[in-house]
Amino acid sequence: MKKLYVFGNQYLKEDSFAVDVARELKKEMEVVFCDSPEALFDCEEAAVILDVVKGIEEPIIINDLPLLKTRKMLSLHDFDLAFFLKLFKEMGGDKKFKIIGLPEKGNIKILSKWVKENI
Amino acid sequence: MARTITLNHITKIEGHAKLTLSIEKNKVNRCELSSTEGSRYFEGLVLGRKYYEAHEMTSRICGICSCAHVVAAISAIENALGCKPSKQTKTLRELLTLGERIRSHATHLYFLALPDYLGYESALAMASKHKEKLERALLIMKVGNEMIKLLGSRDIHPVSATIGGWLKLPSQETINYIKENLIKLKEPAIKTAELFFSLNYPSFSTEGYFCSLKDKDKYAVLDGKFFAGGTEKAKEDYLSFIEEYSVPYSTANFVRIAGKRYSVGALARINNNQDKVSINAKKMLKKSGIKFPSLNPFHNNIAQAVELIHCIDEAIKICEEIEIKPEQLSKIKVAAGRGVGAIEVPRGTLWHEYTLNNKGIITQANIITPTAQNLLNIQEDIKSYVPSIFDKKKEDLIMDIEKLIRSYDPCFSCSAHFLEVNWI
Numbered sequence: 001m002k003k004l005y006v007f008g009n010q011y012l013k014e015d016s017f018a019v020d021v022a023r024e025l026k027k028e029m030e031v032v033f034c035d036s037p038e039a040l041f042d043c044e045e046a047a048v049i050l051d052v053v054k055g056i057e058e059p060i061i062i063n064d065l066p067l068l069k070t071r072k073m074l075s076l077h078d079f080d081l082a083f084f085l086k087l088f089k090e091m092g093g094d095k096k097f098k099i100i101g102l103p104e105k106g107n108i109k110i111l112s113k114w115v116k117e118n119i
Numbered sequence: 120m121a122r123t124i125t126l127n128h129i130t131k132i133e134g135h136a137k138l139t140l141s142i143e144k145n146k147v148n149r150c151e152l153s154s155t156e157g158s159r160y161f162e163g164l165v166l167g168r169k170y171y172e173a174h175e176m177t178s179r180i181c182g183i184c185s186c187a188h189v190v191a192a193i194s195a196i197e198n199a200l201g202c203k204p205s206k207q208t209k210t211l212r213e214l215l216t217l218g219e220r221i222r223s224h225a226t227h228l229y230f231l232a233l234p235d236y237l238g239y240e241s242a243l244a245m246a247s248k249h250k251e252k253l254e255r256a257l258l259i260m261k262v263g264n265e266m267i268k269l270l271g272s273r274d275i276h277p278v279s280a281t282i283g284g285w286l287k288l289p290s291q292e293t294i295n296y297i298k299e300n301l302i303k304l305k306e307p308a309i310k311t312a313e314l315f316f317s318l319n320y321p322s323f324s325t326e327g328y329f330c331s332l333k334d335k336d337k338y339a340v341l342d343g344k345f346f347a348g349g350t351e352k353a354k355e356d357y358l359s360f361i362e363e364y365s366v367p368y369s370t371a372n373f374v375r376i377a378g379k380r381y382s383v384g385a386l387a388r389i390n391n392n393q394d395k396v397s398i399n400a401k402k403m404l405k406k407s408g409i410k411f412p413s414l415n416p417f418h419n420n421i422a423q424a425v426e427l428i429h430c431i432d433e434a435i436k437i438c439e440e441i442e443i444k445p446e447q448l449s450k451i452k453v454a455a456g457r458g459v460g461a462i463e464v465p466r467g468t469l470w471h472e473y474t475l476n477n478k479g480i481i482t483q484a485n486i487i488t489p490t491a492q493n494l495l496n497i498q499e500d501i502k503s504y505v506p507s508i509f510d511k512k513k514e515d516l517i518m519d520i521e522k523l524i525r526s527y528d529p530c531f532s533c534s535a536h537f538l539e540v541n542w543i
Contacts, residue, residue: 035274041261079226083243090246091253 002119003030005043007051007081014104018050021102024112029119037084046096048119051081053101059114062099065089136529138501138520139368145509152498152524153369162484170196170453170479171282177471177486178276181530185276186219186267187464188471188486194341195471196282198355199458200479202449208284210441213340214297215270215280216462217434221304222263223465224385224423224430227528228311229256232420235522236318252314255307259427262300266434269293283449291443298438301431305399308428312403315424321519323504324414327380327496329387332463338388338395338429341462346391347376354461357470363487373495374487380495383467384527385422386413397432400425416500417526453479466490466528490529497527 006022009015022031032039040047053060062068068082088095100115141149161180165173174192178185190212197204204212229252230242239245246253264274271277272287279287333351334343344351352360363372375381389396390412393404403425404411409418455477461470467489474483501520508519
């Protein structure tokens with residue numbers, strides 16, 4: 001069974017949609033709701049991440065990590081998902097990440113079906 | 120020729136800070152270190168709220184030190200209410216706090232301090248050549264993080280700890296699991312200390328006091344008196360010796376004791392309590408080749424590395440000794456009162472004080488963070504340190520000043536994202 005690592009804040013309207021979609025998918029796959037990127041320490045060699053991507057209207061798949069925008073690691077508050085993914089890549093580990101990016105809002109049923117088909 | 124250096128954003132620290140330096144004829148005329156973040160009003164936010172809300176609200180002061188604020192606030196409120204928590208509760212609070220210190224020290228040492236000493240801009244830049252070191256850091260951080268999650272029920276802003284007890288007790292199996300994970304950290308912690316012993320630290324001595332809690336029988340975490348300037352002082356009397364004051368260039372208060380500057384944090388704790396660290400930590404202190412007490416603030420990194428060993432040993436000891444028993448929350452009789460909580464957290468002594476009315480509503484609050492206590496000392500250290508590096512190139516001078524600031528592991532509670540330097 002594929003494991004889906006979900007990021008987002010259920011209390012923030014603009015950041016909660018991936019969590020809503022993942023709840024719909026919970027019956028059909030193993031879902032890990034992540035409070036911080038450190039949850040990825042334990043992920044398998046190939047992991048699928050679900051998160052909201054700002055400014056898109058249709059779901060997208062990101063396989064190319066350099067596309068992710070990262071800030072310089074200047075303080076502990078800069079430990080975001082993109083930093084960790086790039087760190088894992090720079091360290092040359094075996095972990096391969098596929099990111100499914102969702103828009104900030106949409107139809108939960110339609111998008112959960114899309115995620116299931118594209119995971 | 121006079122020159123002014125303005126570091127508008129000091130990087131690789133927690134939060135926003137700005138430094139203005141004016142130098143003439145190898146003399147620093149003006150040195151102002153300021154926290155430039157907006158006021159956060161937490162002491163005002165809790166006013167009018169019930170006594171049991173303080174720890175949940177003040178936890179949001181910082182995601183890095185959220186356990187610290189939870190435990191300090193609970194401790195102050197319990198003191199205000201005359202509530203005595205059980206031994207088990209106190210031990211679990213200590214374990215939670217140690218977990219946070221393990222996570223915080225590993226993160227600061229490897230991701231913020233180490234790139235400075237190895238000549239990299241960031242941890243990301245050193246990742247390909249120093250994979251093993253960063254893997255070690257990630258392992259230590261993971262275990263610390265997991266400790267917090269398992270004990271506090273969340274990895275930031277824990278919710279299990281509450282006034283008078285523990286809302287969701289960890290099982291004995293959980294404690295055993297934590298212990299097994301901690302045992303795996305013993306060797307990485309030793310390697311961390313060896314790594315930080317091997318780095319070249321600038322030679323410098325601060326003139327500030329080193330202050331920390333000092334406990335009779337153990338390396339102080341939650342209990343003990345505040346050791347300041349050679350004397351031990353009761354926490355509840357802190358207003359009689361700690362003075363908070365404002366300066367026009369900073370939104371954060373400055374703090375001094377009897378008009379003098381002081382510092383808190385790992386180095387202060389090691390300087391004041393080195394005889395109480397674990398056997399392994401003592402061995403490593405000896406191996407460091409540095410004579411403690413050390414007056415060199417750059418040695419705070421070494422102190423953090425030694426504390427990492429001590430915290431792991433202490434947490435293992437707690438896990439071995441504790442037998443989790445179900446227990447009710449301590450009975451709380453709501454009454455008017457004032458309470459002070461002071462505990463040792465990653466960056467030093469954290470103070471919380473609350474006054475409650477007879478309905479248990481908070482009518483006064485005061486919070487003094489470790490960084491606020493360190494601000495004056497950092498500023499004065501920069502003033503004394505800069506003349507010794509004045510002939511360095513601009514970039515190297517800035518790097519050395521930033522290194523000094525970072526050695527204190529300051530936290531200004533929100534992030535700084537870029538460095539901008541103005542030379543006039």
